[in-house]
Amino acid sequence: xxVPPGVTPQDFSDAVKQWQEALGQPxxxxxxxxxxxxxxxxxxxxxxxxEPIPSAAIAPDRVEQVQAAVKIANTYKIPLWTxxxxxxLGYGGxxxxxxxxxxxxxxxxxxxxxxxxKNHYALVEPGVSYFDLYRYIQDRGLKVWxxxxxxxWGSLIGNALDRGGGYxxxxxxFDAHCGMEVVLANGEIVRTGMGALPGSLxxxxxxxxxxxxxxxxxxxxxxxxxxxxxxxxxxxPEGFKSGTVLVPRHDDLVPxxxxxxxxMNSNLVQGTTTIGSPLLMSRAxxxxxxxxxxxxxxxxxxxxxxxEKIGRDQNLAxxxxxxxxxxxxxxxxxxWEYAKQKYSAIAGATFIDGETYKLPFDLKDPDKLPxxxxxxxxxxxxxxxxxxxxxxxxxxxxxMTGEAVFQAQKVFGQAYHDMGVPAISQIFVFPSSxxxxxxxxxxxxxxxxxxEKNKKSRxxxxxxxxxxxxxxxxxxxxxxxxxxxxSDVYSYNNHSLRRFHETIKDAVDPNGIxxxxxxxxxxxxxxxxxx
Amino acid sequence: MKHVSMLFAIAFAWVIGVPIGEAQDQGQRIPSSxxxxxxxxxxxxxxxxxxxxxxxxxxxxGAGRPGTMALQAKYKGAEPxxxxxxxxxxxxxxxxxVRNGISxxxxxxxxxxxxxxxxxxxxxxxxxxxx
Numbered sequence: 001x002x003v004p005p006g007v008t009p010q011d012f013s014d015a016v017k018q019w020q021e022a023l024g025q026p027x028x029x030x031x032x033x034x035x036x037x038x039x040x041x042x043x044x045x046x047x048x049x050x051e052p053i054p055s056a057a058i059a060p061d062r063v064e065q066v067q068a069a070v071k072i073a074n075t076y077k078i079p080l081w082t083x084x085x086x087x088x089l090g091y092g093g094x095x096x097x098x099x100x101x102x103x104x105x106x107x108x109x110x111x112x113x114x115x116x117x118k119n120h121y122a123l124v125e126p127g128v129s130y131f132d133l134y135r136y137i138q139d140r141g142l143k144v145w146x147x148x149x150x151x152x153w154g155s156l157i158g159n160a161l162d163r164g165g166g167y168x169x170x171x172x173x174f175d176a177h178c179g180m181e182v183v184l185a186n187g188e189i190v191r192t193g194m195g196a197l198p199g200s201l202x203x204x205x206x207x208x209x210x211x212x213x214x215x216x217x218x219x220x221x222x223x224x225x226x227x228x229x230x231x232x233x234x235x236x237p238e239g240f241k242s243g244t245v246l247v248p249r250h251d252d253l254v255p256x257x258x259x260x261x262x263x264m265n266s267n268l269v270q271g272t273t274t275i276g277s278p279l280l281m282s283r284a285x286x287x288x289x290x291x292x293x294x295x296x297x298x299x300x301x302x303x304x305x306x307x308e309k310i311g312r313d314q315n316l317a318x319x320x321x322x323x324x325x326x327x328x329x330x331x332x333x334x335x336w337e338y339a340k341q342k343y344s345a346i347a348g349a350t351f352i353d354g355e356t357y358k359l360p361f362d363l364k365d366p367d368k369l370p371x372x373x374x375x376x377x378x379x380x381x382x383x384x385x386x387x388x389x390x391x392x393x394x395x396x397x398x399x400m401t402g403e404a405v406f407q408a409q410k411v412f413g414q415a416y417h418d419m420g421v422p423a424i425s426q427i428f429v430f431p432s433s434x435x436x437x438x439x440x441x442x443x444x445x446x447x448x449x450x451x452e453k454n455k456k457s458r459x460x461x462x463x464x465x466x467x468x469x470x471x472x473x474x475x476x477x478x479x480x481x482x483x484x485x486x487s488d489v490y491s492y493n494n495h496s497l498r499r500f501h502e503t504i505k506d507a508v509d510p511n512g513i514x515x516x517x518x519x520x521x522x523x524x525x526x527x528x529x530x531x
Numbered sequence: 532m533k534h535v536s537m538l539f540a541i542a543f544a545w546v547i548g549v550p551i552g553e554a555q556d557q558g559q560r561i562p563s564s565x566x567x568x569x570x571x572x573x574x575x576x577x578x579x580x581x582x583x584x585x586x587x588x589x590x591x592x593g594a595g596r597p598g599t600m601a602l603q604a605k606y607k608g609a610e611p612x613x614x615x616x617x618x619x620x621x622x623x624x625x626x627x628x629v630r631n632g633i634s635x636x637x638x639x640x641x642x643x644x645x646x647x648x649x650x651x652x653x654x655x656x657x658x659x660x661x662x
Contacts, residue, residue: 027642034641037630041637059642089637107642131588152588367593379588382635383597390635 001030002055004078004100006525011076012055019058022068027108029057038086038103040095042390042447044454044481052096052480054081057103063227067187069104070225073513074185077525080104081515082225084126084158087151090393090444091162092480097517098526104225106155113228114204117142120233121178121204126157126226130377143360144233145375147171152377157229161219162477165434167372169270169326170234172435174219179203181228182218185509190224204230220477221501222515223508239329240373242354243336245343246278246317250304252346253319254402259342260321261400264433268335271324271373274432275405275439279307279316292423295430296413297406301423317350324373329358388446392479394461395442396468398431405431407471408441415467419460440476458482465489480517487520502527578655581648582615589636590614601634618660622653 003012019028029035038054045051060066073080081101086094096103110127115137122133122144130152137144147166149159160173170176180192193209194200207213218224247256253275263269277295279285285294288302288310302310311318323339325332333356343349357369366376385391398404408431416426431439443464445457462485465475469489478486487498501521505512512523583591589598592613603612611617629649632638644652 029641037638037640041632042635057640086640086643087637093637094640105640105642107640367595371595377588378595379597380595382589383595383600385635388635390637 002032002035002053002100004055004102005098007076007078012078015072015076015078016056018072019069022072023058023060023065027059027061029059038094038105040089040093040480042089042093042392043095044392044445044447044458044479046389046447046449046454047451048454052099052101054096054103055100057105059105059108061108063109063181063183063189066104066106066109066183066225066227067189070183070185070513071187073102074187074511077511078102078513079516080513082106082222084155084161085129085153087129087154088158088162089151090391090479091477095480097480097483097515101516106225106227109227112136115140115142115144115233116204117144117233117235119205120144120235121230122146122156122233123179123204123228123230124156125228126155128156129153130156134375134377143236145236146231146233146377147173147176147375148372148377149173150372150381151379153379156231157226160229160231161226163219164477165272165440166375167272167324168234168375169267170232171272173231174216175436176232177215177229178205178207178232179228179230180215180218180226182224182226184224185511185514189227192218204232217504220519222518222521223504225514234326234375236360237326237328238359239327239332240357240359241325241329241332241336242322242370242373243325243339244320244322244352244354245339246320246350246352247343247346248311248317248348250308250318251402252348253405255346256319256321256343257400257402257405259339259345260323260433261437263323263339263342265437268325268338269323270326272432272434273321273323275430276320276322277318277430278320279311279314279318282310282314282316284310284314290423293426293428295409295428296416296426297409298413298423298426299417301413322354329356332356385444386446389449390447391444392447392457392461392481393442393444393477394427394464395440395475395477396464396473397435397438397440397476398473400431400433400437400439404439408473411467411471412464415463416460419463421460435476478519483517483520490520576651576655576658578651578653578658579615581644581651582655585639585644585648585652586614598636614656617656620656620660622650622657625649625653625656 003009016028016030035054035057038057043051058069060069079098079101081096082104083094084106086105086107094103106126108127109125110132111125112128112133113123115122124133130146130148133146133156147168147170149164149166160177163174165171165173179195182190184190192215193207195203196209218226260273280294285307325335340351369376371378398408412428427443427445429441429443431441434440445461448454461482465485474489475486490497498520505521506524509523512525516523516526589596599612626649629639629644
């Protein structure tokens with residue numbers, strides 16, 4: 001049996017016995033065969049000693065068992081690593097950051113506690129996946145939509161706590177939550193917002209309750225174990241429409257994004273938008289860029305003028321952007337018409353009318369719909385990742401301006417060049433508005449069962465984090481392998497925010513048992529190792 | 532032994548075609564799943580239901596199923612791209628892939644797919660094998 005760091009074999013054996021009594025013997029996993037299933041399928045440390053390996057896993061079925069589990073961990077100072085569905089692939093999966101941690105697996109807590117289609121909300125446990133909630137709603141014919149990230153097997157709670165995003169008007173998943181139940185490290189249960197009022201009837205309807213609003217400190221953190229969470233849902237819309245604007249020249253991106261900001265911040269465009277480039281994605285442009293991505297502007301690559309000439313010769317727009325509209329058909333048609341009117345100020349702008357859907361309609365064949373925009377969970381994204389053994393995401397937030405996009409193209413092109421990454425391996429995608437009022441660049445780095453390739457990827461990843469930070473850009477979320485790296489660049493005033501996080505950590509989890517190291521927050525007794 | 536006899540009972544239920552509804556009526560909670568469609572188990576073996584729940588989002592028919600796409604690319608029609616049309620899979624092979632993963636298919640924990648559910652899925656996927 002593996003043993004957590006700093007814990008004696010005898011203490012661990014005693015803890016395991018107590019967990020078995022509290023949770024039931026089948027739900028305490030200690031054999032290598034069972035515990036290895038908690039490794040990160042997409043680990044960037046595959047075949048290396050650096051890979052964090054858990055010592056055991058425990059799987060409570062209800063909140064009382066979570067309380068008992070953390071109390072036992074506290075007695076023996078055993079580090080736990082909390083997961084929900086354990087499908088945070090690309091960000092660490094089900095594996096801990098600190099090798100030897102015991103995984104606290106909440107997958108069995110998979111109850112949909114309430115879905116209300118009059119006030120449009122749901123209350124769920126951590127093991128509930130997007131597939132689960134979608135199916136629950138469809139089975140009952142409820143008139144609400146959920147918002148899904150790309151992989152549908154993730155947990156609503158886990159994704160929201162890692163501050164993930166989706167595609168519909170409620171795409172900022174943490175922002176869409178309302179009310180939490182949290183088990184603290186000492187085993188005490190806290191309910192936030194209106195949940196603090198016994199018998200409250202508005203836990204999922206009014207976020208703030210009374211007094212300091214604390215929900216944010218339980219996201220991307222290790223201050224508690226969230227066991228219930230409410231989410232606002234979208235009333236089933238009566239219609240959906242998409243439309244695409246295309247502009248011919250490089251510099252047209254500036255007014256395109258300015259107009260997009262106006263439309264999105266006025267709630268006229270309501271879903272996630274992504275900047276695209278028919279020109280830079282074309283074979284001709286990629287060929288001119290050395291066979292790799294034409295999206296980054298590498299030193300020695302084609303100039304903007306050369307690319308614009310390819311665009312003119314081949315009648316390819318330099319930029320485009322598809323937009324989503326939700327509402328009654330007449331309203332969404334009018335919104336699109338208005339958007340076209342605004343974009344027409346850009347000389348040479350052209351448009352592609354997407355289909356207008358009238359709802360409700362038969363959803364028996366969701367394959368024929370734009371699933372993500374309709375809040376229909378799937379695993380389609382896994383077919384788009386190319387041949388690899390996994391991936392991890394580099395995901396900086398940049399300003400929502402055309403100028404910032406140009407700068408990102410150059411900064412990351414230069415960074416790749418400086419690190420000796422050949423054009424064919426330069427990973428870059430254009431920004432999306434998964435979150436209001438900013439762009440995120442979501443680059444998937446492939447993972448292989450090849451030590452040298454992964455070492456190089458990790459080095460490049462760290463180089464990009466550094467290059468981004470030097471230009472005022474930071475990651476919105478990261479893989480466990482880079483949590484310290486990313487935390488390090490959020491360093492304003494001698495890391496005053498991290499020191500504040502550490503003050504909270506020491507107060508609410510003095511033994512440092514909950515998810516040590518998560519997002520750069522280490523408990524006092526392990527903090528020296530960080531330096 | 533209890534575990535083995537339970538499996539036998541479930542396998543037997545499959546042979547005589549006990550609908551899934553009966554298992555649910557006994558108070559068993561429906562396990563979490565990765566399918567968007569409601570699983571109608573009427574007249575279907577339990578393994579079919581579990582397969583639909585756990586595997587079909589990737590390995591089912593239709594557009595955007597990465598497992599089906601990958602097997603189509605691998606076999607180019609020499610074997611069916613849909614796992615539930617194969618006749619050459621063994622229970623051991625199925626379990627190896629579920630517990631070890633392959634390419635971007637991750638491995639699955641026992642809180643996701645239990646050993647008992649995996650036995651049922653293997654039984655279903657090998658139902659048409661020549662014996």
